[in-house]
Amino acid sequence: TKIARARITIVDPPRTTTTTTQPPPVVNGIALLRLLPTLSKKGLPAMVNDLYLKFGSVFMVSVFGIKVTILIGPEVTPHFFQGLESEISHGNLLEFTVPMFGEAVGYGRDAATRIEQTRFHIEALRPSRLKNHVYPMIQEVEDYFAKWGNEGIVDLKLEFERLLMLISSRVLLGKEVRETMFDEVYTLFREIENGVTVISFLFPYLPIPANHRRDRARTRLTEILSDVVKSRKNSGRVEEDTLQKLIDSKYKDGRSTTVPEVVGLIIGLLFAGKHTSSHTSTWTGACLLSHPMFLRAAIEEQKQIGRKYKDGLGYDAMLEMDTLHSCIKEALRMHPPTPMLVRKAHKHFTVQTKQGKQYDIPEGHTVASPIVVNNNIPYIYKDPEVYDPDRFGPKRQEDKVGGKFSYTSFSGGRHTCTGEAYAYMQIKVIWSHLLSNFELKLISPFPKTDWSKFLPEPEGTLFVRYKRNGCRAST
Numbered sequence: 001t002k003i004a005r006a007r008i009t010i011v012d013p014p015r016t017t018t019t020t021t022q023p024p025p026v027v028n029g030i031a032l033l034r035l036l037p038t039l040s041k042k043g044l045p046a047m048v049n050d051l052y053l054k055f056g057s058v059f060m061v062s063v064f065g066i067k068v069t070i071l072i073g074p075e076v077t078p079h080f081f082q083g084l085e086s087e088i089s090h091g092n093l094l095e096f097t098v099p100m101f102g103e104a105v106g107y108g109r110d111a112a113t114r115i116e117q118t119r120f121h122i123e124a125l126r127p128s129r130l131k132n133h134v135y136p137m138i139q140e141v142e143d144y145f146a147k148w149g150n151e152g153i154v155d156l157k158l159e160f161e162r163l164l165m166l167i168s169s170r171v172l173l174g175k176e177v178r179e180t181m182f183d184e185v186y187t188l189f190r191e192i193e194n195g196v197t198v199i200s201f202l203f204p205y206l207p208i209p210a211n212h213r214r215d216r217a218r219t220r221l222t223e224i225l226s227d228v229v230k231s232r233k234n235s236g237r238v239e240e241d242t243l244q245k246l247i248d249s250k251y252k253d254g255r256s257t258t259v260p261e262v263v264g265l266i267i268g269l270l271f272a273g274k275h276t277s278s279h280t281s282t283w284t285g286a287c288l289l290s291h292p293m294f295l296r297a298a299i300e301e302q303k304q305i306g307r308k309y310k311d312g313l314g315y316d317a318m319l320e321m322d323t324l325h326s327c328i329k330e331a332l333r334m335h336p337p338t339p340m341l342v343r344k345a346h347k348h349f350t351v352q353t354k355q356g357k358q359y360d361i362p363e364g365h366t367v368a369s370p371i372v373v374n375n376n377i378p379y380i381y382k383d384p385e386v387y388d389p390d391r392f393g394p395k396r397q398e399d400k401v402g403g404k405f406s407y408t409s410f411s412g413g414r415h416t417c418t419g420e421a422y423a424y425m426q427i428k429v430i431w432s433h434l435l436s437n438f439e440l441k442l443i444s445p446f447p448k449t450d451w452s453k454f455l456p457e458p459e460g461t462l463f464v465r466y467k468r469n470g471c472r473a474s475t
């Protein structure tokens, strides 16, 4: 049985046949004020959904004096996702990352350099490179859960946060950090992460305590990582991790990456990959452990794959875990860690809705596409409020049938997530181990989403009772 959870339900807006281009409908201040109770009680997706129902898939709101055009659904988002950087880009919307990653990378640099640096990320995280990372991931996961007792109660959210950082430090940062400096790096990184708030997003350089703590933490983290990079460069020592790939990266003109660039690039990857994967692992657990039918199917798949790969699971085995993959993908559909994508339109463009209306989006507008609403459109996803991993199975493939940009948890087009394959791999390694080795029971209620966080997460704790397979429960 599928257990429906109380979530937003989106109905298709009425169909019209107008074809003349017009400006997007404007949501005025009064309409926004009327939705404040919805925002405080049900959160951002419910509020944007209400606007979608009323205004359709394209509308404009004014927030803090900034005009934001909202685009919802695959019909109106192709240009948003794949338009040229000169026509639509992040503009200065990611300025808040400069004090986090440093001025040597990303939005501290010009667009051409940034594009080359994105290529370094893409090459360092290529799925083919993942093969080398799977064994270290498995080792890290086995060592971690070996420390659990035969039975007990744990907060999975807390466990995953630490475990994901352990995996990242081994696979991304490398053995120097993992073996001798993990605790300090973990603490510093959390300080930088905690510095990401609505205020730091809007005013990244405001002299407030949170920004000071973030700056102090980055200075120290930069010192530590710079020493690691310099020591490798000086000694000629070469490792198998992602840090090494960034050290070995070269610009088109043959120039090597500098130490501050390598450090900024690796902090950027840590930031992009850690909280997203850790919250997705938690949501996957909450969804699976509250849906017995899918839990049984995922456990059965582990048994089958375990029988096939008797000598131990590796890269190929992980790729065969289609059921687990769908369970994670469905948790991500319903609980995307990045709920809203934003861009700046440098040139006006036109969109056409499913109903045939055409809108002109003016140059200079901030444009946003809410993943939380895109992923719940009922003409693409049947009963979108229901956790149903089978929707991605070979018979239904709802996201493929819905067309390009129907599933946007990893964004799409020009800025699609470079770490998607890596993310699935590490979450599968974790859940494959848990499902194969433990009986798990959810104790906490199904978590709500904490919308007060800049990057929303499962609210509170996620307590589960575990019992190691083959162990008798104590009385």
Ligand code: HEM
Binding pocket: 118, 121, 125, 268, 269, 270, 272, 273, 274, 276, 277, 280, 332, 336, 337, 338, 341, 342, 408, 409, 410, 411, 412, 414, 415, 416, 417, 418, 419, 420, 422, 423
């Ligand atoms: C479940 C886990 C993850 C989710 C849901 C996720 C989601 C996203 C999204 C939505 C974007 C696009 C933002 C935009 O269009 O503005 C993005 C970008 C990115 N992600 Fe992920 N991500 C995940 C894990 C990871 C991991 C593990 C890494 C690396 C280790 C990573 C690296 C990146 C990078 C480098 C970008 C920037 C791409 C660009 O701007 O060109 N992500 N991610």
